[in-house]
Amino acid sequence: MSDAQSWEADRDRLLDFTRDFPFFNLIGLRVVDMRPGWSQTEITWREDLCQPAGIIHGGMIATLVDTGIAHALLLTDMYRELHAEGHILVSVDLRIKYLRPVSGGTIRCESSIPRLGRHIIHGESIVLNEQGKEVARGDSIYMTVHHERVKSG
Numbered sequence: 001m002s003d004a005q006s007w008e009a010d011r012d013r014l015l016d017f018t019r020d021f022p023f024f025n026l027i028g029l030r031v032v033d034m035r036p037g038w039s040q041t042e043i044t045w046r047e048d049l050c051q052p053a054g055i056i057h058g059g060m061i062a063t064l065v066d067t068g069i070a071h072a073l074l075l076t077d078m079y080r081e082l083h084a085e086g087h088i089l090v091s092v093d094l095r096i097k098y099l100r101p102v103s104g105g106t107i108r109c110e111s112s113i114p115r116l117g118r119h120i121i122h123g124e125s126i127v128l129n130e131q132g133k134e135v136a137r138g139d140s141i142y143m144t145v146h147h148e149r150v151k152s153g
Contacts, residue, residue, distance in 0.1 A: 007036055007075045014074060024067075027060060031071050037113045039071035044106040055101040061127055062096050065138030068111030069123030073142065078116055082144050089121070093141040105130040119144055 018031040115122035127136040
């Protein structure tokens, strides 16, 4: 099996997993597509996802960005190797710049990984509304940690 076939099979498995993931279903988050170093996620405006002024809550946009960056990482060779060794990814910094309100429709988040280090990873996202206008920009720093370290605190 070639590397492309290997990550494509993993992509299909991960996309299936996201469709049944309870938190994603709760808020209506969808992982539309992913490949090594890139992903596309989306969420559709719903009244129960809004803050009191009727615009989508900033936390929903932050979740979209964080999820997008994480899914852009999952198929990279580096992460796949680290995962096989028992490492996981943890966010250590997440920054969001909100550029315009969302009062309806679906917003799409495209995420990429401009810096993929063995221990520190930088990801970034652009969130667009249905008209293609920027709603937000976000970036995150992830760190790889062995899963035993997470359990012990």
